[in-house]
Amino acid sequence: MSTKLHELSRSHAQRRALKRMGGRERRDALWGLFFITPWIMGFLAFYLMPMVSSLGFSLFDFTLSAPEDARFIGLDNWQRMLFDDPNTWHSMKVSLGFLAISLPTMLIFGLLLAILLNAKHLVGRNLFRTLFYAPTMVPLIAAILIWESVLNPSTGWVNRLISLSGFEATGINGLRWLDDPSLVYFAYTFISLWGIGNAILINLAGLQNIPTELYEAAAIDGAGWIRQLRKITLPMMSPIIFYNLVLGLVLQLQYFIVPWVLTEGTGYPQGSTSFFMVYFYKQAFTFQNMGYGATLAWLMFVVTLIITLVLFASARFWVFYGGGRED
């Protein structure tokens, strides 16, 4: 009898809780739609039409200088890009190859420097942090001059510094950073490192959110620096690392400005810098072939989307959210 009553009351309480939860869910849904409205409006007003248009362009033979002569050609652009144009896959390979070098470098340096800059008793912490961020503020025009001079094989500071260690870096057999296909990606990665300030800042903000008690407890248990990094820092930082990974992927695949200003799109040396976006830009704006350019851009979209979806699917195995799993 009493058990039955107990069950009854429990089920009653459960039902009430469920009802409350249902109300909460409905309310959350309404508030969610309310909060997302600015983005939806912005998307409809400023993004949707341009995106749909560019997808439309890919079905046309469309020259920028003569838009009135645009002609519908179905999937001809797509066929040319996927099957007849060797430059498509060459430039895609260049972009993916560079990604394979630069993305891990940026992720590792960004995290390690942030951890160093987060040390508790670091003298001159603010100064160090400002310095590490400073190069991201240099205007592009000024930066171009600096890159070219620094990497100059005979007069550049990089080779002069390497020469100090006894290695013959200047001269004919020296390190020709921007002229040697086997060195050029490292030179570009080196240039990218100057822009690592953003990643460092994001990581620093993330490190602030790790409760210090975790480290204190680990230290008491005798865990060393490496163990603390593996068992506390990396898991706690995984949402932030995930962000840097996904965004790094998207941005590095669209790598464009540096090779464009350094080589003017020639792909020098030996086509090693004909990145995908450089090829796109040449087709769309130099040759004014907007129809084909738009097709290339959408291929980039599809490739990025596929890799990103794989990353998001992998996130459930290694990204830990304090607020519970995303679902």
Next chain:
Amino acid sequence: MAIREEQQVYEARFHVVLEAWRSTTGKALRRAIHLVFMYSVLVAGALFFLFPLAWMAGTSLKTREEAARTQHHLLPEVPQWENYQTIIQDSAFIRDYFNSVFVAGMVLIGTVVSVTVVAYAFSRLRWKGRNVVFTLMMGTLMLPYQATLVPQYVLFYELEWLRTFNPITIPGFFAGGATLVFLLRQFMMTIPRELDEAAAIDGANPLQILWHVIVPLTRPAIITVSLFLFVAQWNSLLAPLIYLQKPELYTLPIYVAQKHNLQEPPPLPWHEIMAASVLFVIPVLVIFLVAQRYFTEGITLTGSKG
């Protein structure tokens, strides 16, 4: 027998002292190695990162000919302070400076508010279609923006927004910046759910939860986002160049780029480009130094108490 015991006690004490000594010197040694390693990495890194700035500052004080030489020395032979005078007395520079401050300020206000609200909807509230909309938002990042440049231009032309600040400032108010929404979402998702639940039980609605729980806890991230926005806008060259089209509206990056005029007889006026760049970077450095206090202060989340 007694002597033996005494000896054992001595030995035991000796061991204790030895062990203590060993462990402390070991610790001190390890700590010293750690410090030396840390500071040498940081100092080397700082020199590497200081380099572009030192280069800019050095070149800004050279003569036109000295600045154009390939054999480079960081310091000028004789500092030419009048380079700065030339820039500051240029009325176009002052005008572009004010334009830049206005545009960056507008973008900052609009975007920070809208991005925070949208990130909250993506991270803490459950609603139908959330994943679809989130994927759509990430999709806007994946199509290279150069591909939508032409239709976007046509759009702003139809809206009669060319030759105004609108194409740059207004999209910001509608959470224009998927990267920042994504970043804030990641931070908000690390906050334990019990905190919202507790606030909800106390009768707080989602707006109150956002303002009183989520915003204070993600403050380092929100300040970081604001800084990114400001710097990105401050440095932005392409969009202002395309849409402003009128010298009265030009921003500083255009001013710097215009000095890089290949039609003029060589050499390029690198000394003035660099002097303008130094004046261009200084306010951002100041903002960084000020904002730093806020995004680096630790937040201790004692999970149970909140």
